[in-house]
Amino acid sequence: MKKILFTPIIYLLASCATQTTVEPGDSQIRLLTEQVASAPDTVAYEDFWVAYLESQQPVNNIAARDRYQTEMAAIESGQKSCEAVDWKAVANNNILSLMPHLTAAECYESVGQLEAANYHKNLFEFIATGMLSGRNGEYNYSAFEVASWADAEDLLTISGYEIIDSYIEFANSRNAIYRVYNVREVGGYQVSKIYFDNARFLHRLLAIRYPFAGTSDQLYTDVIQILAQTDYAARHAEGIVFHAEGQYPQAEQAYLDAIVMGSISANISLGRLCLSGKTEKFALNECAQLFVAAAELGLEEAKVYLAYMAFMGLGIESDTDLATALLSSAEQHLKKGQAEYELYSLFASEEFTSVNEVRAEQFLQASANKNYPMAYFTQAIGNLEQNNYYQFEQLIQKASNSGFSPAQFFYASYLLEEKKEISEGMALLNEAAVAGNPPALYERGRIAQFGAHGQPKDMSRSIRDYQAAAYRNHLPAQLKMGVLHSKEVITDANAEIAYAWYLLCGRAGNLECITNMGYSAEHGYGVEQSPAHAAELYRLAAAEGSAISNARLAGLYETGSGVEKDLEQAIHYYTQAAESGLANAMNKLGLMYLDTNNAISDYSRALYWFERAANQNSKYGYFNQARMYEQGLGVEVNLDRAMSLYEEASQRGHGMASLRIAEAYSQGESVDKNLDQVLHYLKLATEQSDNLQLKQMLEDCADTKDCNVSHLKQFLSGLSQE
Incomplete structure (x- = not known):
């Protein structure tokens, strides 16, 4: 997948990097620094952050921190007094670092220089509060x-x-x-x-x-x-990547390296690899020592793994008393109910051995008995899946009342969609969104965009929420940001940024994002035009079940764009999309079978797919059936049936269908002539087609009360060219 997705990335990143080039100079951050030092309430923390990022300070971060460490070493060794340090130069060259401001404030306070102390105290409090806020x-x-x-x-x-x-x-x-x-x-x-x-x-x-x-x-x-050479957490992270990619020997070595470098958490990761039977240097009966090491060094979650092993007899002898003691010890240092919930998760997983449903249920209930929010939430979802609505509501309320934002979002959605309790639902949704819950932010953005649940439309609010959710890695929100850029809804909309959003969520496996990447590549929107690359992307998403990608790949095969023209392949992919319920693909199939220039022409199959499309409420399905009955294509001519189907298509917004009915009333074809009906359907056709020429022609008809055949042919000709 990565190779396919990365093909156009060099072009994209070059353009994105160009947009974010920062000119040297720290004037704005220095100006805001002085403003914060004298009047902190007059500066927004986000503005301060942006000014910092646009300055050279991030690039000079390490050098500035080293200078602070050097000055501290000189003070601690007695080589320099604290007041002899130029604290403004030291602290303000790495303005977001808290320790220099705190040290400076304490130093100046100790020697009675209160104005200088307050300068750094104001900066320290402003930055610390900003970091923690929200x-x-x-x-x-x-x-x-x-x-x-x-x-x-x-x-x-x-x-x-x-x-x-x-x-x-x-x-x-x-x-x-x-x-x-x-x-x-x-x-x-x-x-x-x-x-x-x-x-x-x-x-x-x-x-x-x-x-x-x-x-x-x-x-x-x-x-x-790069950091993995010196940072144990980064080397541990390399092990996690190797582990996820099935490169177990490399994962084992990376975990061992991280442990030697000082990582305690890597013991747990290596222990999990060991319990999975994927280590070369540790036998199953040696896995426990890794969790013991982590527990002795302060990671209480390691005791939960040891308790699981003792309960299951996994790598050690089964010992319920030992397991209970280990769990009890972990409970003392974790949140109430957390140890039991983590144990439930292990029993409910197949990572190391088969699921133990009895034990899983036992510890899930034990966690809920201690009011652990995630336990309530898990139980609530289980009851909802079994249609136990009363129990669901009781449990989801408990989880929500604890402030657990995933539960608040879920309950808010239930109240809004199922119970229609809008006021309470919106209040809960807002609470979850304020907590930063990505699905809640996305849903609040959707409601603001469309004015759902009786709320006022507010596109600015909607975009802010979508963006906040997208920044928090919510895939539908990233897709939405791409769409908003593609449709130029956002100020300064940019096709390249639209593609970047699609690529970001596409890498994470979102099929709609991959499909939109394909569409962008097919048409050259925000990325170099390449129908061949589009075909690769469509094929990737189609293989995972994307109906739209199946249909678009079929379209490429139908026209020979980016691939060799192949009607059999087009039929194959349209059929895949149609069987997934995509009405557009059903109509495409019908049109291919209807075309007598194709070797595959088959009127009965055409009618079948048009009927299937109509059953999906497709106006095109109704319209195309009407054409077949009107012209006798594979069926006996039946004008009454045709007019009935045109009517169905017209009601669903098909302009040509409305126009055809108007023509019928004008000529008295299977219906009595009726000028009022002519004008009615002409008006519908005009509204449905949104064609300015047709609107003018309708006004002429209304004024003259004379809409003859030549007028109608003009209508038909104009509409068919749209």
């Missing part, structure tokens, strides 16, 4: 946004967390990466995960328009693989 770090879609990962570690340290270790989490076929920190509050017991996102910073360094680095896999090749 996000909670619990999921990738609510990750805290930082510049460098070092800034993330500073924020955690300042916030009172002990960092156990960290790892990289990929999203959507490596289109996005997040750094996840396993942390414990200093002096506390609970272990949790906190997500950080520095995608905009990385795109600035790569000189690629955000968020499209993933379209060429550069987040992996130009970030992860």
Whole structure:
């Protein structure tokens, strides 16, 4: 898939990079820095962020951090007093780094230079508040946004967390990466995960328009693989990629390297590989030692794996007492119900052995008994699938009331679509969207676009929500952003950016995105025109079941565009699309069989497919049947039947059908002449065709009350050329 999708990417990235070139100079960020230092409430944090990204500071991030470390070393060794440091130069050259501002503020406060202290204190509080605002770090879609990962570690340290270790989490076929920190509050017991996102910073360094680095896999090749030489989390991430691609020996080595470099999480990844029987250096009875190592170093989730192994007798002797003790120990350091839910997930999975439904249900209920939101949500979905609506509502309400945004979105959709409780549904949807839940943002955008559920239309709001969901890796939202650019709905719409959105979600396997990539390649929209490449893309999506791609590939075979003309292949792919329910393909089949110039001409098959299309409420299906009955193509001439079918097509918006009925009333063909009916159907035809010439002709008819055959022929001729 990647080879097919990447073919046009060099052209695309070159154009995107050109659009994001940043001229040297930090005047805007320095101006805003001084404004924040004196009046922080007058600056929007997002504006500050954008100015930072447009400056040279991201490029100089490492050098600026090194300077800070050098100054700190000099202070700690007694070579320099803290007030002798030019803190404005040190801190403001890497403005989003918190530690220099905090150190400067503490230094100046200690020597009584309060004005200088307040300068850095205002900057520190503004940046820290901006980083934390509107996000909670619990999921990738609510990750805290930082510049460098070092800034993330500073924020955690300042916030009172002990960092156990960290790892990289990929999203959507490596289109996005997040750094996840396993942390414990200093002096506390609970272990949790906190997500950080520095995608905009990385795109600035790569000189690629955000968020499209993933379209060429550069987040992996130009970030992860380079950092893997020195960063244990990056080397661990390489192992995860090898593991996912079935390169198990390489995965095992990468995990081992990461462990040696200091990764604790890599022990769990290697343990999972071991339990799957895919390691060369570890036998099944040696897997436990990897989880033990992770547990001893502070990762409580490792105890859940050990409990699972003890319950199942997997690699160790079955021991229910040991399993219970391990689970109890993990419970003390994780969120209430989390350990049981993770154990449920293992029993419900076939990753290591067959599913144990009894154990899975036992621990899912145990998790729910401790009010764990994901357990309620999982149970709610299970009850909905079994049509247990009362239980579903009870459970989804509990999950939603806990603030779990996926449950809030799901319940909001249920209230809006099924219960028609609009006020409560919209309130819940808004709550989930504010939390950053991508499906909720997308749905709120859809409602604003179309004015659904009685809400006012607001295209600006809609675009903001679609974009926010797209940035959070929501595939339908990325598709929508591409469509909005393609249709020039967005200000500064750009065909190349439309294609980039399609490519981003296409790499993640979205069939509509791949289909739209094919359409763009076929017609040269935002990418070099190549019907041959379009055929490859259509074939890729068609093989996965895309009806539209089947139909478009059929069209290429029918015309010989990008492929050798082959009517049998066209019939094959149109049939695939038609059997998937695509009415357009049914009509295409009918037209091919109707064409007497084709060797495959077959009136009975043509009628069959037109009837199938009409059953899908297709105006073309009705219209084409009407033509056959009117002209006696494979059937006896039946003008009454033809007029009835034209009427069905007209009611569904077919302009030619309306025009044909008008002509019939004008000439008295199988109906009595009726000028009022002529004018009625001419008006319909004009509205349906949206042809300005026809509208003028209709006005002439209305004025003169005389619509003769010659007029109608003009109508027919004009409409047929549209």
